Amino acid sequence: MAIISQKVSDLTGKQGDDKQFAAVVVRQHPEIDQPKALDVLVPELKGFKDISAELVILEVTMPDGTKKDIYVPLEEFNQAAPDMSKVLKEARGTRGRLPGTRVGNGQG
Known part of the structure; x- marks a missing residue:
């Protein structure tokens, strides 16, 4: 038996492997009081x-x-x-x- 791990985008829920993801840190937003980290698929960055x-x-x-x-x-x-x-x-x-x-x- 093998264990396969895949990341899931925090934005869309789409799966991928580590090489497909960018780490995004939200440093300031009205709804947070400290920085938050998001896993985002590289193509999803176009939304910003x-x-x-x-x-x-x-x-x-x-x-x-x-x-x-x-x-x-x-x-x-x-x-x-x-x-x-x-x-x-x-x-x-x-x-x-x-x-x-x-x-x-x-x-x-």
Whole structure:
């Protein structure tokens, strides 16, 4: 006797072997309070429209130090300033020295 194991899609209940499945983690959804893992057949991924190219993800740090992520459609984000491309190009980076600062102790 042999034991055959097959996975079942969490979305459709269709069976397949391990090589046919993608692991999908739902990180945020209004009905969950922690990430959830789904087994999904690769062709079923077509049911999810990827809007990442049209989405801007902002990390906001409030004055009290709390942080949260905000997801904004690209079109709305670009309307926040008359020339958002220029604003982004001239914004300081998150790594390294602040613009205008020099290395050294100021004595030489």
